[in-house]
Amino acid sequence: MHCRTALEYLECVSPPAAAGDAPRAVDAAEPSEMSAARAHLEECPRCRNAFAAIQKRDREIAAAMRDVFVPDDLRDRLFASLSIAPPASASDDVPEAVVEPTLPGESTSRPAVAAIATPRRRRSIRGWAAAVATAIALCVAVGLWWGNRGPETFATADWHDEAEWTVADIGRLDRFDENFAAFPPAGWSGRIEFTDPYGIEHPTGSARSGRPHLAAIYAFRLGSGASMVSGVVIAIPKSRIADPPTVTRFDPHGGLYPSAGGVTVVAWTEGDLVYVCGVRGGAAQPERLDRALRFDPV
Amino acid sequence: MHDGGQPIDLAMLVEEHYALVYRYACRLSGSACEAEDLTQQAFLTAQRKLDQLREPERAKGWLCAIVRNAYLKELRDGNGHAAVSLDRVAEPADTENAPIDREELQAALNELPEEFRTPLILFYFEEFTYREIAERMETPVGTVMSRLARAKSHLRERLAMREPATAELPPGRTESA
Numbered sequence: 001m002h003c004r005t006a007l008e009y010l011e012c013v014s015p016p017a018a019a020g021d022a023p024r025a026v027d028a029a030e031p032s033e034m035s036a037a038r039a040h041l042e043e044c045p046r047c048r049n050a051f052a053a054i055q056k057r058d059r060e061i062a063a064a065m066r067d068v069f070v071p072d073d074l075r076d077r078l079f080a081s082l083s084i085a086p087p088a089s090a091s092d093d094v095p096e097a098v099v100e101p102t103l104p105g106e107s108t109s110r111p112a113v114a115a116i117a118t119p120r121r122r123r124s125i126r127g128w129a130a131a132v133a134t135a136i137a138l139c140v141a142v143g144l145w146w147g148n149r150g151p152e153t154f155a156t157a158d159w160h161d162e163a164e165w166t167v168a169d170i171g172r173l174d175r176f177d178e179n180f181a182a183f184p185p186a187g188w189s190g191r192i193e194f195t196d197p198y199g200i201e202h203p204t205g206s207a208r209s210g211r212p213h214l215a216a217i218y219a220f221r222l223g224s225g226a227s228m229v230s231g232v233v234i235a236i237p238k239s240r241i242a243d244p245p246t247v248t249r250f251d252p253h254g255g256l257y258p259s260a261g262g263v264t265v266v267a268w269t270e271g272d273l274v275y276v277c278g279v280r281g282g283a284a285q286p287e288r289l290d291r292a293l294r295f296d297p298v
Numbered sequence: 299m300h301d302g303g304q305p306i307d308l309a310m311l312v313e314e315h316y317a318l319v320y321r322y323a324c325r326l327s328g329s330a331c332e333a334e335d336l337t338q339q340a341f342l343t344a345q346r347k348l349d350q351l352r353e354p355e356r357a358k359g360w361l362c363a364i365v366r367n368a369y370l371k372e373l374r375d376g377n378g379h380a381a382v383s384l385d386r387v388a389e390p391a392d393t394e395n396a397p398i399d400r401e402e403l404q405a406a407l408n409e410l411p412e413e414f415r416t417p418l419i420l421f422y423f424e425e426f427t428y429r430e431i432a433e434r435m436e437t438p439v440g441t442v443m444s445r446l447a448r449a450k451s452h453l454r455e456r457l458a459m460r461e462p463a464t465a466e467l468p469p470g471r472t473e474s475a
Contacts (some may be wrong), residue, residue, distance in 0.1 A: 008443075008447055011443070011446065054454075058458075060397075061398060061422055061454075061457070064400055065325060065403065065419065065422040065423060066321065066422075066423060067400060068320070068325065070316075070317045071322050071334070074316065074334065075312070075313075075316055077338075078316055078337065078341055079309070081342065082308065082341055082345055083308065084309050086312075086313065087307065087310050164367075165350075165367075168461065173350070188457050243312050
């Protein structure tokens with residue numbers, strides 16, 4: 001193996017945590033290539049010295065890289081911004097309380113909450129009866145409202161973030177439960193490679209609670225290598241979209257939304273479904289996809 | 299909810315990873331102030347998407363991916379760094395090295411295009427393998443190798459404070475910076 005090639009492969013070895021530690025081999029190179037590089041090292045003193053120097057410098061850089069001061073109050077401010085309490089183990093002796101947000105520079109040390117024993121008033125039987133009656137009436141009212149309300153609808157824009165997000169993480173979703181008829185956009189099948197559909201209950205991606213899926217999501221791929229176009233297409237029942245797009249086909253000009261997170265989003269309505277498509281890359285990628293759908297060369 | 303059936307606790311997620319997330323954001327953005335914003339954004343996004351994290355052992359990579367997405371958005375909003383070209387890279391740097399100045403390290407990182415800076419930070423944090431970096435960046439492992447080799451070379455050269463002795467990349471491993 002050539003000196004330069006050997007050193008390139010050996011760059012795949014992450015720096016040891018400290019002098020004397022064995023370097024940690026990582027999984028970039030094939031084992032055979034790594035073995036050949038190591039064998040070269042055995043027989044080439046120049047590369048051996050160069051590699052030792054690289055390892056030493058990597059160790060120093062790694063230490064410097066991790067040497068970042070973390071503000072003392074960052075943790076508390078994060079918990080405050082998330083409106084959650086720190087884990088129980090970290091606050092065993094602290095009474096459970098809502099964490100109040102603090103401003104930068106403001107002291108985050110909160111005064112201890114005194115356990116004030118407030119005298120409890122005895123509620124009379126009449127009082128209990130009134131409270132129970134009120135609660136029942138409230139439940140009935142809420143039940144009637146709940147039963148009469150229509151299905152929740154969302155804006156098309158609510159799905160942009162999901163399209164962007166799902167491009168990277170579709171594998172984390174459940175398989176689509178097929179509670180409504182979903183299929184890839186017309187004309188896409190046969191030309192474009194699809195996964196089986198995944199399902200999601202809500203455009204924020206939250207609440208995996210067993211509710212029926214609101215949308216079916218397909219990951220797709222066209223071509224390979226540098227010319228590959230890929231992304232996800234989300235199919236949502238039109239009845240669940242408050243503002244279905246007026247565009248009726250994949251149109252990189254008519255239904256384009258600003259690119260975010262490396263994903264360009266195109267939305268359109270086809271029959272009873274609204275499609276929100278996230279295409280990896282800039283605005284040129286939807287153009288390529290469009291050309292492919294028109295049977296032009298990609 | 300992850301495969302084990304137990305919901306992942308957001309508070310534990312913050313407790314265990316906030317320092318790493320902040321450090322990563324700090325190195326990525328080059329600004330403590332921006333790093334705080336990115337860290338906060340990351341955990342707010344994590345809160346909304348928590349059910350998508352099924353394997354707690356992947357939390358670190360998941361959070362770093364969120365940070366990177368948030369940072370890329372910032373870049374597109376016009377807060378990007380001026381990056382140097384890595385079309386030509388240095389030979390392995392001189393082995394006699396000066397101690398590393400933290401500010402100089404950050405300045406050298408800031409010069410790198412994001413697609414080179416991210417794998418470099420992840421590599422030196424020793425938290426991620428090449429495959430994990432490739433997965434998180436949605437980039438082939440070979441590309442990660444190539445970018446890392448060039449970025450490491452740039453960093454060593456920059457920190458060695460010597461004039462680059464440039465050389466063409468080997469055939470088949472070139473890519474635009």
